[in-house]
Amino acid sequence: MNLFIWYPKCSTCQKARQALELRDITKDNPTKEELKQWIKKSNLPLKSFFNTSGLLYRAQNLKVKIPHMSEEEQIDLLSTDGMLVKRPILITKDKIIVGYKKKEYENL
Numbered sequence: 857m858n859l860f861i862w863y864p865k866c867s868t869c870q871k872a873r874q875a876l877e878l879r880d881i882t883k884d885n886p887t888k889e890e891l892k893q894w895i896k897k898s899n900l901p902l903k904s905f906f907n908t909s910g911l912l913y914r915a916q917n918l919k920v921k922i923p924h925m926s927e928e929e930q931i932d933l934l935s936t937d938g939m940l941v942k943r944p945i946l947i948t949k950d951k952i953i954v955g956y957k958k959k960e961y962e963n964l
Contacts, residue, residue: 858964881938886945888935894945895931898952902930905954907942 860876862869886894895902905914906922918940922930934940946953947963952959 885938934947
């Protein structure tokens with residue numbers, strides 16, 4: 857487990873927290889380029905990056921549409937709205953973890 861202990865009013869702690877690069881997916885969607893890099897680095901199928909349990913995924917009936925879309929079209933779609941992207945995404949120097957997988961997090 858990773859643990860970050862800090863005091864919110866401490867400027868040094870704030871700088872250290874910023875180095876963690878927390879990112880709100882609803883305010884800062886992954887770009888097409890980022891998604892392409894992450895997909896390649898993760899060795900996961902593209903479908904693993906879709907939030908299949910999300911309201912937006914279901915509202916757009918993507919379960920039916922995605923199989924008929926090209927990889928490029930799917931990545932374009934993912935880059936339009938962060939709520940379509942499965943989360944959390946943990947990006948390290950060597951690995952990409954999509955979704956919370958307790959064992960993988962513990963192994964880091």
